[in-house]
């Protein structure tokens with residue numbers, strides 16, 4: 001019998017009820033909280049195993065001891081290091097998303113995991129959020145359409161995807177306690193759609209409640225979010241798992257749809273949904289049915305994963321470090337890199353003409369897989385850009401590498417993120433328990449933040465002194481080479497869980513170095529590896545700029561193939577790169593990175609929606625990305641079908657000399673809208689591969705919901721009658737075709 005058939009589901013529900021009927025209160029309670037850092041309690045008597053989870057979005061994290069944040073230290077947990085969600089989103093390719101989900105699911109199962117804590121689908125509200133590299137985009141449509149195939153790819157391996165962090169986990173500052181004031185329209189239009197798609201289209205088996213509060217209530221104790229939106233409106237019947245330490249109050253968490261409490265602490269019996277809940281039930285303050293409901297949701301997930309029941313012997317076994325995983329990772333990395341600028345066809349380089357290549361910049365030789373917080377990975381290997389270039393060129397080309405700028409060794413204080421801090425305390429005490437009331441948690445984070453900022457200030461002098469020598473060496477070397485590639489950007493000392501970036505500038509005085517290099521080499525190829533936008537004040541002077549997010553174990557190979565033209569770049573920005581931080585909506589309203597409370601005053605106007613409305617030109621807009629070939633768009637036709645569906649068709653032609661892929665984007669712009677609405681919003685896109693001179697037809701459908709906005713009074717999405725402009729473009733600013741449809 002098919003496991004998703006109605007009959008099977010009905011049978012399963014009956015079996016679940018039977019199992020619950022046989023369970024003692026203690027057994028039930030053991031299932032709804034961690035009894036290890038990544039494990040819940042088993043009920044062996046009834047054949048119910050523990051649920052074993054693991055981070056995270058960039059591969060399956062290394063194993064920890066059960067009750068200590070100390071890595072197991074074995075060498076059997078090295079894995080495929082996958083492109084970050086930001087890199088994946090830059091492919092704008094649901095097929096790649098599906099493949100990456102498949103790789104992650106297979107590796108998680110191969111490592112014996114039941115739940116993989118990924119993907120991260122929070123909307124990037126502000127470019128400084130420390131965890132933006134783990135998230136996909138500033139746009140809900142793009143995020144949703146990539147999250148769905150990703151989840152399907154994971155779950156076909158009999159592993160649950162746990163989408164995170166529900167919801168609006170938009171900043172790391174004060175992340176445990178910050179209270180976000182968000183109106184319903186903003187929530188429903190911007191911060192919830194990807195989660196809704198994960199539930200309704202991706203059929204995700206689990207979802208992680210976020211640390212933050214929304215409108216006064218912690219997300220893991222938020223009845224509106226969990227009971228009303230998630231369960232009642234969207235029909236979610238899977239497992240809600242708390243972020244690690246995100247449950248604060250027993251009664252509140254027990255009486256809403258929070259199913260499984262996980263935390264960073266080793267006092268498992270004291271978790272809010274452990275002994276405190278048991279006591280409340282025994283006193284009659286909370287009904288046992290609240291626990292039954294949670295157990296039911298967990299057991300349902302277990303049946304789906306074939307952890308229990310008759311299908312058990314058919315559960316997939318998974319595999320990690322499979323050679324085909326690396327091929328898929330390489331393909332995604334290649335599609336993820338974004339050519340931001342390429343004047344005078346500086347790129348691609350002709351390898352045959354290069355006898356001496358100078359490579360400058362710390363990110364050429366840097367390994368990124370081992371950082372960033374819970375997304376860190378023990379990679380089987382990671383090919384850095386320098387290694388990619390060298391293996392591509394072979395021994396007959398001289399490749400000279402210079403650091404270019406100084407990166408201080410990461411001092412201890414940088415390890416201050418909340419998870420890590422608590423880990424240190426755990427390591428250092430006999431009892432293994434840091435003090436754990438909320439005030440202390442906030443204080444710990446605040447103290448850590450102060451120390452971090454003080455350390456950063458101190459470092460500035462050290463960097464400046466060391467850079468004097470490094471800059472001179474780099475500039476001298478740059479003069480004497482056939483080509484010069486700068487590889488700079490960010491790293492996980494900056495793009496990290498636990499704190500936000502303090503500004504949008506390139507660290508380590510890289511701007512100064514780039515300016516100096518551009519003075520001697522107009523043809524300097526400026527490339528970056530990083531997880532979030534940076535200001536590029538010298539960008540008008542540069543001829544070529546290539547951006548790569550953290551792109552996984554094959555980064556260097558993909559990088560070299562793009563530099564030398566074996567791969568034609570096709571990635572496009574899934575987020576706006578503003579000229580300067582001050583241009584952002586959140587910089588203007590000052591409602592980001594505050595402690596205590598933040599108000600989402602900008603409403604739906606963040607990212608390109610804000611830049612459009614305020615007529616602020618970004619450095620590189622949402623959807624931007626160049627190719628080594630050119631594409632022409634023509635012949636837009638629009639047909640309104642079946643009531644309000646709009647069928648869209650147009651032709652794209654490769655007018656250049658190289659094969660390439662173009663990501664075409666469709667934006668809907670209401671004309672004379674009754675309510676305040678963004679100038680335009682992404683509603684469809686496609687990626688089309690074309691040989692030189694060839695044309696292809698793109699057919700897309702816009703549904704009624706693509707014209708809708710959320711009406712708070714009706715508490716529903718509605719699409720008004722009237723005219724809408726349909727904009728077809730190569731980016732959100734490079735609109736090539738226009739048409740008008742009338743909804744009546």
Ligand code: BGC
Nearest residue numbers: 055056117164243244374419
């Ligand atoms: C992070 C989650 C992660 C969890 C378990 C938390 O600190 O916010 O994303 O899955 O830890 O490591």
